[in-house]
Amino acid sequence: MTSLTKKQWLRKKRRRKYIKLITVTMLSMVIVFTIVMMFVTVLKNTHNNGYTVLDFLQPSRIIAKPGITEKFLTPNEYSRPQTPLAEVNSIVIHYTANPGTGAESNRNYFENLRINKVTYASSHLIIGLEGEIIQCVPLDEISFASNDRNNDTISIECCHPDATGKFNDKTYNSLIALTAWLCCQYDLGRDDIIRHYDVSGKLCPLYYVEYEDAWEAFKDDVMSYIDDNAVEN
Numbered sequence: 001m002t003s004l005t006k007k008q009w010l011r012k013k014r015r016r017k018y019i020k021l022i023t024v025t026m027l028s029m030v031i032v033f034t035i036v037m038m039f040v041t042v043l044k045n046t047h048n049n050g051y052t053v054l055d056f057l058q059p060s061r062i063i064a065k066p067g068i069t070e071k072f073l074t075p076n077e078y079s080r081p082q083t084p085l086a087e088v089n090s091i092v093i094h095y096t097a098n099p100g101t102g103a104e105s106n107r108n109y110f111e112n113l114r115i116n117k118v119t120y121a122s123s124h125l126i127i128g129l130e131g132e133i134i135q136c137v138p139l140d141e142i143s144f145a146s147n148d149r150n151n152d153t154i155s156i157e158c159c160h161p162d163a164t165g166k167f168n169d170k171t172y173n174s175l176i177a178l179t180a181w182l183c184c185q186y187d188l189g190r191d192d193i194i195r196h197y198d199v200s201g202k203l204c205p206l207y208y209v210e211y212e213d214a215w216e217a218f219k220d221d222v223m224s225y226i227d228d229n230a231v232e233n
């Protein structure tokens, strides 16, 4: 066994230090990579029947977001329980069944449920008679609008001028732009646009239950709007 000179010993010591540093760096990179991949896998698996958070960040088509006024309800168990909405598989269309009332008053009705506690009800979005859109509930929370589909749908309530339940042109046009935007955000298609009636048999939205042609025409209008305005991402 040959003894090392001081210089050789120092060189050896330095080499060991470098090897240690490189090993620690590589191990750290492997650990970080593994954690990131685990996170991505969990996200994909958790929501693999609908959109994933990653899909939401990278929709395949992009369309301009319509003007939406956010007036979130005060958290409460009757209209905004803050239950996470894990996936979005459909957009559900409703009518207010309250002729002549606007978006603001319907929003206030939901807000007041936390005080009068008469029922459990809310909607993510309300479209008024002037075409104005009010958002009551964030899109990553459930609303109380669509019975046993509350846990995987986004709800839109539409105001209407009279008892027929037919939407006026301003409401209808905003509904097309809003539904188109939501379809693009969540990669949904024509069959993913449904009525409250399709969930529970309730006559909602009344006019579009009574006139099947009008309902089919609405879905066609949304698809045409997407074709004309969306761009591939």
Ligand SMILES: [Zn+2]
Binding pocket: 093, 094, 095, 145, 196, 202, 204, 205
């Ligand atoms: Zn409804």
